[in-house]
Amino acid sequence: MADFIPEENRLNLKVVFYGPALSGKTTNLMQLHSQLMPERIGELMVLETRDDRTLFFDMLPIGLKGGHGLDLRLKLYTVPGQVQHDSTRKAVLSRADGILFVADSQRNQQDNNAMAFGNLEENLEKVGLDIEAVPIVIQFNKRDMPDTVAEDELQQRWAHTPWSPLQMASALNGTGVVETFRELLDRLYTVADQEFRLARDHGIERATFVERLSARGSDATP
Amino acid sequence: MRRLEDDPVLSDLLETSQIQRLEASLARLGLGQVSLSEEKRQGAIPVEFNLETVGWLSADCDADSLKATAELVAFILFFVAKYRLAADIHHDATEAGYAELQRKHKALQESEARYRTLSGQLQERVKEQVATIQKAQQELYESARTRSVGQLAAGIAHEINNPIGFIKSNLKVAGDYLDDLEAKLPDDRETRELLEDFRDLLSESLDGSSRIATIVADLKTFSSIDHADYTHCNINDLLKAALHLLKTSYADRRLTIDERLGELPEIPGNPARLSEAFYNVLDNAARAIPEDGRIVVKTATDNSGNIAVVIQDNGCGMAEDIQGQVFDPFFTSRPVGSGTGLGLTVARDTVRAHKGLIRLESREANGTRVTMLLPQAS
Ligand SMILES: Nc1nc2c(ncn2[C@@H]2O[C@H](COP(=O)(O)OP(=O)(O)OP(=O)(O)O)[C@@H](O)[C@H]2O)c(=O)[nH]1
Numbered sequence: 001m002a003d004f005i006p007e008e009n010r011l012n013l014k015v016v017f018y019g020p021a022l023s024g025k026t027t028n029l030m031q032l033h034s035q036l037m038p039e040r041i042g043e044l045m046v047l048e049t050r051d052d053r054t055l056f057f058d059m060l061p062i063g064l065k066g067g068h069g070l071d072l073r074l075k076l077y078t079v080p081g082q083v084q085h086d087s088t089r090k091a092v093l094s095r096a097d098g099i100l101f102v103a104d105s106q107r108n109q110q111d112n113n114a115m116a117f118g119n120l121e122e123n124l125e126k127v128g129l130d131i132e133a134v135p136i137v138i139q140f141n142k143r144d145m146p147d148t149v150a151e152d153e154l155q156q157r158w159a160h161t162p163w164s165p166l167q168m169a170s171a172l173n174g175t176g177v178v179e180t181f182r183e184l185l186d187r188l189y190t191v192a193d194q195e196f197r198l199a200r201d202h203g204i205e206r207a208t209f210v211e212r213l214s215a216r217g218s219d220a221t222p
Numbered sequence: 223m224r225r226l227e228d229d230p231v232l233s234d235l236l237e238t239s240q241i242q243r244l245e246a247s248l249a250r251l252g253l254g255q256v257s258l259s260e261e262k263r264q265g266a267i268p269v270e271f272n273l274e275t276v277g278w279l280s281a282d283c284d285a286d287s288l289k290a291t292a293e294l295v296a297f298i299l300f301f302v303a304k305y306r307l308a309a310d311i312h313h314d315a316t317e318a319g320y321a322e323l324q325r326k327h328k329a330l331q332e333s334e335a336r337y338r339t340l341s342g343q344l345q346e347r348v349k350e351q352v353a354t355i356q357k358a359q360q361e362l363y364e365s366a367r368t369r370s371v372g373q374l375a376a377g378i379a380h381e382i383n384n385p386i387g388f389i390k391s392n393l394k395v396a397g398d399y400l401d402d403l404e405a406k407l408p409d410d411r412e413t414r415e416l417l418e419d420f421r422d423l424l425s426e427s428l429d430g431s432s433r434i435a436t437i438v439a440d441l442k443t444f445s446s447i448d449h450a451d452y453t454h455c456n457i458n459d460l461l462k463a464a465l466h467l468l469k470t471s472y473a474d475r476r477l478t479i480d481e482r483l484g485e486l487p488e489i490p491g492n493p494a495r496l497s498e499a500f501y502n503v504l505d506n507a508a509r510a511i512p513e514d515g516r517i518v519v520k521t522a523t524d525n526s527g528n529i530a531v532v533i534q535d536n537g538c539g540m541a542e543d544i545q546g547q548v549f550d551p552f553f554t555s556r557p558v559g560s561g562t563g564l565g566l567t568v569a570r571d572t573v574r575a576h577k578g579l580i581r582l583e584s585r586e587a588n589g590t591r592v593t594m595l596l597p598q599a600s
Pocket residue numbers: 019020021022023024025026027028052053054055078079080081082141142143144145169170171172173
């Protein structure tokens with residue numbers, strides 16, 4: 001859960017990239033690290049095995065200073081997608097304020113997507129989070145791959161869930177990554193504003209929140 | 223406990239001795255007096271990790287070198303922190319995994335215990351069911367037997383009553399005719415003897431007919447054709463009927479039966495079943511005694527109108543080890559073919575059905591005493 005520390009006028013939020021193994025969670029985070037130029041961005045910490053599989057987690061801290069001096073931090077984590085790391089996944093997932101589910105668009109990966117989403121539901125419950133209440137955005141990655149499920153089909157399939165519309169991305173090429181992240185920031189703002197009165201007490205409007213936390217290096221204003 | 227998201231402070235990452243070693247190494251690079259600490263000092267610049275100031279660095283050197291040194295220290299701390307975080311989450315995950323394992327283990331043990339109790343209960347239930355089935359079977363057998371005995375008795379009673387009636391009245395009329403004949407016949411000795419003999423024959427026949435009539439009446443009482451269900455029972459009458467029947471069925475033997483029947487109130491009961499119970503116990507006694515043996519039948523009552531029936535014999539008795547089994551269905555100590563082995567079982571069930579008690583005491587070669595207690599209101 002979000003941590004507000006009044007003495008330091010500081011708010012910590014936690015976003016977790018979840019999804020099946022090899023869907024591109026780490027790649028998403030690496031892309032954010034290289035594409036984003038928010039007010040504050042820390043070092044990308046990657047904890048992986050030799051073959052590039054996430055072992056514990058990856059982490060990227062970003063932040064902004066609010067008009068009234070609020071020190072807002074957003075820590076972005078990825079979980080290890082491999083089935084056997086479930087305990088670690090749970091530990092990383094606990095106290096998440098927002099979730100970005102990275103699915104694999106390839107046709108032969110649909111079962112893995114479903115299993116990973118089921119695992120997310122299960123683990124959310126185990127760490128005491130309500131799937132209805134946590135902001136979740138779903139991204140279908142690897143759109144550049146040859147045998148992917150068509151976007152229409154995917155959108156239709158998820159149309160009647162709270163997570164529609166889906167985000168399409170090709171993290172390897174850097175497309176759709178920031179858009180997905182913005183969508184999550186937008187949903188996260190709704191929840192955070194409700195709890196911490198970001199606009200009223202800290203002078204942080206929705207647009208400020210989304211734009212300043214996801215400013216691109218290319219569209220950064222001097 | 224530290225959480226994954228908590229930002230580490232300098233002391234979380236490096237021990238005092240490690241900080242001192244780092245300071246000394248930096249000093250040897252020509253930076254003069256170097257100090258790295260969590261408190262901000264005069265002239266110190268921040269060392270950052272994760273957008274967070276983890277320590278303050280000061281040294282006796284120019285600003286550029288100090289900045290470069292701070293970056294170097296931050297670079298080192300990044301890898302230290304990386305290790306720390308990995309170690310922490312590994313610890314958390316293992317701990318959680320272990321806790322989960324223990325929880326599962328406990329759940330498993332609980333469910334195993336549950337199944338064990340359940341299987342125990344199941345065994346109990348099976349035992350109960352078997353007992354119920356046995357009881358039902360036996361009741362069925364019994365009621366069929368009682369019914370058939372009853373039907374037979376009813377049939378015999380009906381068939382015999384009428385002929386016995388006219389035999390008796392005919393014999394009486396025959397006696398009258400004999401009187402008439404006597405007047406018409408010569409009064410010599412030979413004729414007188416003949417007539418006397420004739421009269422004896424007739425009166426013996428009349429006696430016999432009366433006895434047959436009584437037996438039929440007893441049979442009727444015994445099978446209680448008239449009242450099939452619960453009614454007021456005169457226990458003494460039922461016993462007498464059973465005794466009568468016993469004597470009839472052991473006509474080839476002289477049974478010595480000592481009847482000590484006390485004054486009894488009527489009790490509610492099923493006369494047919496009670497008669498059968500008494501007969502079964504008496505039958506057992508009759509089989510146990512030798513030619514010169516005797517059976518004592520006693521009845522008594524208490525203030526509340528409860529009744530005790532005691533049937534005692536001085537026959538062969540039975541060994542202690544089989545006494546516990548005598549009420550078991552189909553148990554018999556007698557040779558195969560001499561009975562179903564249901565006699566005492568039926569007696570016990572009947573007494574129980576009347577909310578009463580039955581007790582058997584026996585000594586080998588001394589005799590057996592069966593006591594039946596029948597409550598006033600069952
Ligand atoms: N073609 C293509 N490959 C991608 C894309 N995104 C990621 N990949 C590749 O997929 C592989 C796995 O990517 P990662 O980002 O390490 O996957 P992950 O979800 O972090 O995997 P785990 O850490 O094991 O859970 C890498 O070889 C990536 O280069 C994409 O959009 N298109």
